[in-house]
Amino acid sequence: MNFSEEQILAMAPDDSSKKSGKELANPSKWVKREWSDRALWGECQGSGKLPYQTQIDLGNIAFKCSCPSRKFPCKHGLGLLLLYARDKKLFNQAAEPDWVTGWLDKRNEREEKKTEKQEKEKEKKADPVAQAKRQENRMKRVEDGMADLRLWIGDIIRNGLINIPGKDPSYFETMARRMVDAQATGLAAMVRSLRDTSFYQDGWQTPFLDQLIRIYLVLEGFTRFDSLSVELQEELKSLIGFTQNQDELKNETGVRDEWFVLAKRTDKEDNLTTERNWLYGVRSKKYALILQFYVKGQLPAINLLPGSCIDAEVVYYKGVNPQRALIKQQYSVTAKSDIHGFRHWSDALASAADAYAINPWIYTTPVVVENVVPYKVSNQWILKDEQGNGVTISRNFAQLWKLMSVSGGKPVRLFALGREHSFEPMGVWVDNQYILLA
Amino acid sequence: MKSWEDIVNKALLGSEKASLRVADIPASIAQEYDLVASGNHEEDFLRFTSLVYQFRQGGAHPLDFNAVKSVEAAVETKQYCSTQANDTLKIILDEELPQLLYLWLQTCASRQEVVSPEMIPALLDIALRKKELRKVIVEVTGNRGLWLATINPPWNFSLPAEDAKTVWDTGTPEQRKEVLRELRIANPEEGRNILESTWTTEGANEKVSFLDILKINLSKSDLPWLESLKEKGQKVNNAILELLKLIPESAVVQNYRNILSEAVSIKTGKALLGMINKTMLQVDESVAVPDAVFKTGIEKLSSDKNVTDSKYILAQLISAVPPSFWNQHLSHSTPEIIELVQKEKNTAFYLPAIAMAAIRFKDQEWIKYILDKADRDIIRSSVVSMIGALPAVDRDRYALKFLKDSPHDIIGLMANSDVEWSMELAKAILAQTAHEVYSYNRTFYRPVMALIPVGILDILDSFIPNDENKKVYWKSQSDELARLLTIKLQTLQSFNA
Numbered sequence: 001m002n003f004s005e006e007q008i009l010a011m012a013p014d015d016s017s018k019k020s021g022k023e024l025a026n027p028s029k030w031v032k033r034e035w036s037d038r039a040l041w042g043e044c045q046g047s048g049k050l051p052y053q054t055q056i057d058l059g060n061i062a063f064k065c066s067c068p069s070r071k072f073p074c075k076h077g078l079g080l081l082l083l084y085a086r087d088k089k090l091f092n093q094a095a096e097p098d099w100v101t102g103w104l105d106k107r108n109e110r111e112e113k114k115t116e117k118q119e120k121e122k123e124k125k126a127d128p129v130a131q132a133k134r135q136e137n138r139m140k141r142v143e144d145g146m147a148d149l150r151l152w153i154g155d156i157i158r159n160g161l162i163n164i165p166g167k168d169p170s171y172f173e174t175m176a177r178r179m180v181d182a183q184a185t186g187l188a189a190m191v192r193s194l195r196d197t198s199f200y201q202d203g204w205q206t207p208f209l210d211q212l213i214r215i216y217l218v219l220e221g222f223t224r225f226d227s228l229s230v231e232l233q234e235e236l237k238s239l240i241g242f243t244q245n246q247d248e249l250k251n252e253t254g255v256r257d258e259w260f261v262l263a264k265r266t267d268k269e270d271n272l273t274t275e276r277n278w279l280y281g282v283r284s285k286k287y288a289l290i291l292q293f294y295v296k297g298q299l300p301a302i303n304l305l306p307g308s309c310i311d312a313e314v315v316y317y318k319g320v321n322p323q324r325a326l327i328k329q330q331y332s333v334t335a336k337s338d339i340h341g342f343r344h345w346s347d348a349l350a351s352a353a354d355a356y357a358i359n360p361w362i363y364t365t366p367v368v369v370e371n372v373v374p375y376k377v378s379n380q381w382i383l384k385d386e387q388g389n390g391v392t393i394s395r396n397f398a399q400l401w402k403l404m405s406v407s408g409g410k411p412v413r414l415f416a417l418g419r420e421h422s423f424e425p426m427g428v429w430v431d432n433q434y435i436l437l438a
Numbered sequence: 439m440k441s442w443e444d445i446v447n448k449a450l451l452g453s454e455k456a457s458l459r460v461a462d463i464p465a466s467i468a469q470e471y472d473l474v475a476s477g478n479h480e481e482d483f484l485r486f487t488s489l490v491y492q493f494r495q496g497g498a499h500p501l502d503f504n505a506v507k508s509v510e511a512a513v514e515t516k517q518y519c520s521t522q523a524n525d526t527l528k529i530i531l532d533e534e535l536p537q538l539l540y541l542w543l544q545t546c547a548s549r550q551e552v553v554s555p556e557m558i559p560a561l562l563d564i565a566l567r568k569k570e571l572r573k574v575i576v577e578v579t580g581n582r583g584l585w586l587a588t589i590n591p592p593w594n595f596s597l598p599a600e601d602a603k604t605v606w607d608t609g610t611p612e613q614r615k616e617v618l619r620e621l622r623i624a625n626p627e628e629g630r631n632i633l634e635s636t637w638t639t640e641g642a643n644e645k646v647s648f649l650d651i652l653k654i655n656l657s658k659s660d661l662p663w664l665e666s667l668k669e670k671g672q673k674v675n676n677a678i679l680e681l682l683k684l685i686p687e688s689a690v691v692q693n694y695r696n697i698l699s700e701a702v703s704i705k706t707g708k709a710l711l712g713m714i715n716k717t718m719l720q721v722d723e724s725v726a727v728p729d730a731v732f733k734t735g736i737e738k739l740s741s742d743k744n745v746t747d748s749k750y751i752l753a754q755l756i757s758a759v760p761p762s763f764w765n766q767h768l769s770h771s772t773p774e775i776i777e778l779v780q781k782e783k784n785t786a787f788y789l790p791a792i793a794m795a796a797i798r799f800k801d802q803e804w805i806k807y808i809l810d811k812a813d814r815d816i817i818r819s820s821v822v823s824m825i826g827a828l829p830a831v832d833r834d835r836y837a838l839k840f841l842k843d844s845p846h847d848i849i850g851l852m853a854n855s856d857v858e859w860s861m862e863l864a865k866a867i868l869a870q871t872a873h874e875v876y877s878y879n880r881t882f883y884r885p886v887m888a889l890i891p892v893g894i895l896d897i898l899d900s901f902i903p904n905d906e907n908k909k910v911y912w913k914s915q916s917d918e919l920a921r922l923l924t925i926k927l928q929t930l931q932s933f934n935a
Contacts, residue, residue: 026921047910154480160452205446213491216484345500353496360492375508376589388504401559408511408555408582420498435556
C-alpha cells in the first residue's frame with residue numbers, strides 16, 4: 001500500500017500528534033522496524049524501561065501501541081507509518097512476532113463476526129413486502145418534506161433575496177433539518193449550500209439563485225417522476241438523497257481503462273473527511289469522480305495519487321451522464337499516458353452545454369484544454385486559448401501565482417473544473433510533467 | 439446575459455413587488471415553449487427563471503480576449519537545480535527552517551542554478567518579508583522571478599526605491615532610521631549630510647537615535663560636523679561625545695593621549711647586579727588630569743576599594759585611546775608592549791583597559807596579540823567581547839582556545855555566528871552541551887544547526903552525558919539534532935547529485 005504523507009497526517013487526532021508523529025518518523029527512534037504482508041510493526045524507545053510496541057494492520061488500516069497515550073492513533077503509530085511511507089527500505093521483512101499475530105487474529109475474528117452479522121441483517125432485509133412498505137413510507141415522508149420545501153422557496157421568491165444575506169444561519173438549518181427528517185438528505189445538503197453562499201462577494205445573487213433553481217427543478221421533476229426516463233429517475237433519487245447500493249453497483253459491468261488521476265481534493269468537516277478524486281479515462285475519454293469518506297483514525301480504502309495512471313475497472317453510479325463512480329477493481333499502476341484535451345474553450349463549453357441539456361443539476365464540468373495561457377487583465381485573471389478566447393479564473397483559486405510561475409506566460413495543457421465563464425485550474429502539464437494545482 | 443440580470447434584479451425585490459412576466463423572458467425562449475403566466479407569481483418566477491437558467495448555462499460562449507497581449511518569461515540562462523534539491527527546499531519551507539533556507543539559497547546561487555518555477559512564488563513571498571534574503575532569492579528565481587515581478591509589482595525588488603530624501607523628509611521615524619542606516623552603509627558622507635540638513639528641526643530623542651546610527655562607518659570625515667555641534671540637551675551631548683570618543687583624531691581622544699603620554703613611559707635600568715639591562719613600563723599615577731576631562735565621561739572616584747582613584751582614572755583613559763597609540767608612544771611592537779604591561783602586577787592592572795580599547799577601536803591585530811600573549815587570568819573579563827570583535831575566520835580558533843574558561847559565554851557568542859563552526863569547535867561545543875541537557879535543549883539546537891558541520895552526524899552518538907538522568911534527555915535532543923542535520927546534509931548533497 002502506498003500512502004502519501006498528507007493522507008497519513010490526516011489521520012492524526014490533533015496538531016500536536018502530527019508534529020510528534022513527524023518527529024518520530026526518524027529511523028534512530030526505532031530499535032526495531034519490520035513488516036510482513038499483513039502488518040507493520042516496530043519498537044520505539046520511549047521514556048519507559050521497555051520500548052513501546054507499535055503495530056499497524058496494513059490490510060485494513062488500524063493501529064495498536066503499548067504506549068499509555070489515549071490519543072488514537074498515537075504519535076508512535078503515525079511516526080511508524082510515516083517512516084514506512086517515506087522509505088520502505090528501512091524496514092525488514094520478518095515473521096510476525098506473537099504480539100502482532102495475536103492482535104491480527106483477534107481483528108480477523110471480529111471482522112468475521114461482523115460480516116456474519118451483516119449477512120444475517122441482509123437476510124432479514126430481504127423480505128420484499130417489508131422492503132416495499134419501508135419504501136412507501138419513505139416516499140411519503142419525502143413528498144411531505146418536499147411540499148414544505150416548495151413553500152419555503154416560494155416565500156424566498158415572494159419576499160426577495162435582498163434580505164437573505166442578513167438571515168440567521170438557523171433560517172436555512174431549520175429547513176435542512178426538516179429535509180433530514182423527511183429522509184431527503186440530498187435536499188438537506190442543497191439547502192445547506194444555499195446557507196454557504198459567499199454573501200460577501202459581489203454577484204452572490206447568481207449562485208444563490210442558481211442553487212434555488214436546482215432545488216426547484218428537483219421538486220418539479222419529482223412531480224413527473226413516473227414519466228421520466230430510468231436514468232433521470234435515478235438522478236433525481238440521488239439528488240433527493242436515496243443512496244445506491246455499492247455492492248449492487250459492483251456487480252455491474254464497468255469501464256476498464258487506463259485512468260489518469262487528475263486531482264484530489266480533501267475537505268474536512270467535523271470528524272469526516274471527504275476526498276474527491278477526478279479521473280480521466282485515456283481510451284474512453286470519460287471523466288470519473290471517485291468519492292471517499294472517512295473519519296479520524298481511518299484511511300481511505302483506495303489511495304489515488306494525482307499525476308499517476310491506474311489500470312482499473314470503474315463503475316458509474318446510475319443517473320444521467322453520471323460523473324460519480326466507484327473503482328470496482330484496480331489492476332495495476334501503469335506508466336503515465338499522454339492525454340489530450342479540447343483544442344479550444346469553445347469546444348469545451350459546447351461539450352458542457354450538451355451535458356447541461358440532459359442534466360440541469362451539474363455543478364461543475366471537468367475539462368482539459370490545450371494551449372491555454374493564464375494571464376492577468378486589470379483585476380481579472382483569465383485563461384486564454386490559442387484562438388484568443390477564454391474564461392476567467394474563479395475568484396477563490398488559491399494557486400494563481402504557482403500557475404503563473406509554472407506556465408511562464410507560455411501555453412500549457414490545463415485541467416480545470418468550472419461552469420460557464422468561470423473555471424478553477426486543478427493541474428497543468430509542463431514539459432510532459434503534470435503539476436498539481438489543487 | 440441581460441435577461442438574467444433583469445431576473446436577478448427582480449429576484450432581489452421579490453415577486454410580490456416585481457413579478458416576472460412572460461414579456462421579461464427573451465422572445466425566442468418564450469415562443470419556443472409557448473410560455474403562459476399561471477397567475478401564481480412565485481411559481482411563474484421559478485418556472486420562467488429555470489428555463490432561462492438552462493439556456494444561460496447551456497449557451498455560454500467563451501469570452502473574447504483577442505485584445506489581450508500576454509508576454510512570455512525570458513528563457514532561463516542558468517540551469518534548473520535538481521529534483522532532489524527542489525524536494526529538500528520543500529521540506530525546509532514546510533518545517534520552517536530559516537537557517538537552512540539561507541544555506542539552500544546560497545548553495546543554489548553559488549552553483550549558478552535556478553529553482554523550479556513551482557517554488558518561485560513561495561520564495562518571492564519570503565523575500566517580501568525578509569529583506570536580507572532578497573538579493574539571493576532574486577538570483578535563484580531567475581528570469582521567471584523577474585517576469586512574475588512585472589505582473590506582481592511588490593515582488594519587484596529591483597525597482598528604484600522611493601527617493602531617500604523624500605523618505606527622510608516625509609517618512610515615519612522607523613523609515614527615516616532605515617534610510618539613514620542604508621545611506622551610512624552605502625555612502626557614509628551622504629548619510630551625514632542628510633542628517634545635517636534637518637538637524638536643527640529634529641527632537642532630542644530623534645537626534646540620539648540618529649547619532650547612534652552614525653556609528654556605522656564612523657570616520658575622521660564626520661569629525662568637523664560633530665565637533666561643531668552645540669546642543670543644549672544633556673542626552674544629545676552625551677551621544678555626540680560617545681561618537682567623538684570613537685574617532686581617534688577627535689580633540690577629546692587627543693586630550694586623553696596627551697595625559698597618557700605624560701603618565702606612561704618606558705624606563706630602562708640595570709638588573710642582576712648591573713649585568714643585564716631591564717626595561718620596565720612606568721606609570722606615573724600622580725599625573726595632572728585637567729577638570730575638563732571629567733566632563734567627558736571619565737569618572738573621578740573609584741568604586742573599588744582596592745583600586746585607587748588615580749589608577750581608576752588612568753584605566754578609563756587607557757580604554758578610550760586606540761591601542762596603536764602605544765606603539766607610537768612607546769616605540770615598541772605590540773607583543774613587546776603586552777609583555778611589558780603584564781610584567782609587573784602594578785602595570786598588569788591596565789591590560790584589561792587596553793583590551794577594551796582594542797574592542798572599542800576594532801583593532802584586530804591588538805585583539806589577536808592580547809588573546810595570544812596575555813595572561814588568561816588578567817584578561818578573562820574581556821575575552822568574549824574580544825573574540826566577538828574578530829572576523830569569523832579568526833573567531834573560531836579563539837573560541838576553541840577559550841571555550842573551557844567561559845563555556846556559556848563563548849557558546850552564546852558562537853551561536854550567533856554566521857559562519858559554520860569548524861569540526862573541532864563543533865565537537866568541543868557538543869561535548870559541553872551534551873552534558874548540560876537542561877541548559878542546551880531543542881531551542882538551542884534548532885537555530886544553531888546550520889552552524890554545525892554535517893560531519894558531526896557520524897559521531898553524534900559519542901556525545902553521551904555521564905549522568906544517567908540526563909541520558910534520556912540527550913537521546914531526544916540528539917535525535918532532533920540528527921534529523922535537522924540530515925536535512926542539512928540532504929541540502930548539500932542535493933546540489934552535488
